[in-house]
Each structure stands twice: as structure tokens, then as C-alpha cells.
Amino acid sequence: MGFLIVVTLGGSLVALVLGVAGARRVGRTALLGEVVMLAAMADVHLPAMGFVPAPFWAVLLGGCAMVTALVDRVRRPRRPQGGHLHALGMLLGAVFVVLGAAHAGDSAGHHHGAALLLPVAVAVAVHVGAVAWSVGRRRVARTESVRRIAALVGLLAMGAMAAVH
Template sequence: MTVLIAVTLGGSLVALVLGAAGHRRVGWSALVGEVVMLAAMADVHLPALGLVPAPFWAVLLGGCAMVTALVDRVRRPSRPQGDHLHALGMLLGAVFVLLGTVHADAAGHHHGGALLLPIAVAVAVHVGAVVWGVGRRRAARVESVRRIASLVGVLAMGAMVAVH
């Protein structure tokens, strides 16, 4: 579990640093969303923290995802550059934050396939879209690494929920 926490926080931190370094390509809303994602991951998953309730983080991440997708759509209506994929990652992060706290609150409780199947499909679609977007276009290397680092952080967060 410690390795997954380190991978989750590391992936999110790398995505944040690379997004800030290439600020001309990454919108401010995606950077704010990345900061919120990093704070939520740290607060929910580090045992010593837990300062803010997980539902608050989930709502905040959902709001950041909607603003990021909207800003990306308004800024580049004919060809969005990937912030909408980051928004999907934030939504998945919000789901993982909630599921992680449900697992912690109800030890031994297992979710049925009815709940996990749509989440697994959403994760698979997100992974496919990020890989397709990075492989299909000639995106800048920094941007490609940022997208992959963000994806790794979200996947590790999902793995923590699955293992928990």
C-alpha cells in the first residue's frame, strides 16, 4: 500500500510540475485541478492526515473537472488539446476518494460488480483515450509525459481502492 501511495502522489506531483513548466500548453484550470487532486490524494490516503472529509474532496474534484472541461471547450472549441481527458481523470479520482473512504469505514465490505463494472469501464476508456491521444498526435514530449504521469497517479489511486 505504501508503494501505491508513493506512486499516486509521485504521478500527481510530476504532472503538476510538468504542467506548470509548460504553462502555455496547459490551462490554469487543469493546474488548479492537479493541485486539488494532489491535496485530496494526500489528505485521504496518508494515515496521519485526514483533515478534510472525503466527500468534500470528491465534490471539489468534480467541480474542478467540470470547470476544466468547460474552459478547455471554450478556449479551443474546434480542437481540444487534452484537458478534457484530465477532467475525466479528476472525476475518476473523485470516485476513488469516495470508494476509498467507504472501504475504510466498512472494513470487510465488498462492493458488488454492479458498482465496480462501470468504474472499470470508465478507467479503461480513460486509459485508452490518454494512450490514443499521446500516441496519435505529435504532442510535445513534456505534455505527453504530463498526461501519462497524471494517468499513472489515477491508476495507482484506483489500485489502492481495489487493494484496500
């Protein structure tokens, strides 16, 4: 479990640093979403944390996802730059925050069956495919490609933590 926490926080931190330092800098809304995602991951999954309830983080991540996708669409209506992928990652992160907290005992204590986990697994598979396609098929700067992959690795590790709990 400790390894997954390190991978989750490391992937998110690398994505944040590359977003700030990249040649084509990521917009402020996406960076704000990265910061919220990092804070939510740390607060929910680190044993010494837990200052803010998981539903608050989930709502905040959902709001950041919607704003990120909207800003990306408004700024570049014909050629979005990947904000929609980042928004999908934040929405999946919100789901993982709630599932991780539910398994850790912060929620009502009920277990989620295949009826919930199957759609989440499908959404994760679609997200992985979309990120792989955007990195492999489009002309994306190397720094941006690494940032997207780092964010994906952090998100997948967060999902693994939610599944392992």
C-alpha cells in the same frame, strides 16, 4: 500499500510540475485541478491525514472537472487541447476518493460489489485508451505527453489503492 501511495502522489506531483514547467503551459484551471487532486489523494490515502471528509473532495474534484472541460471547450471550440481527458481523470479520482474512504472506514462502512466496480473499471479502461491514443496518435509535445502519462499513472495507482483497501 506504501508503494502505491508513493506512486500516486509522485505521479500527481510530476504531472503538476510538468504542467507548470512545460513549453506549452497548461491552463490555470487544469493546474488547479491537479492541486486539488494531489491534496485529495494525500488527505484520503495518507494515514496521518484525513482532515477533510472524502465526499467534500469528491464534490470539489467533480466541480474542477466540469470547469476544466468547459474552459478547454470555450477556449478552443474546434480543437480542444486535452482538458476533457484531464476532466475525466479528475472524475475518476473523485470516484476513487469516495471508494478509498469507504474502504478505510470513513464512510458508512458498506462494501461495493461488482455492480459499482464494473462501470468504474470500464471508465478506467476508456480513460487509459483515450490517454494512450492522445499521446500516441496526436502531435503532442513530449512534455505534455509525459505529463499526461504521469497523471494517468498516479490515477491508476489511486484506483489500485481503492481496490486493495
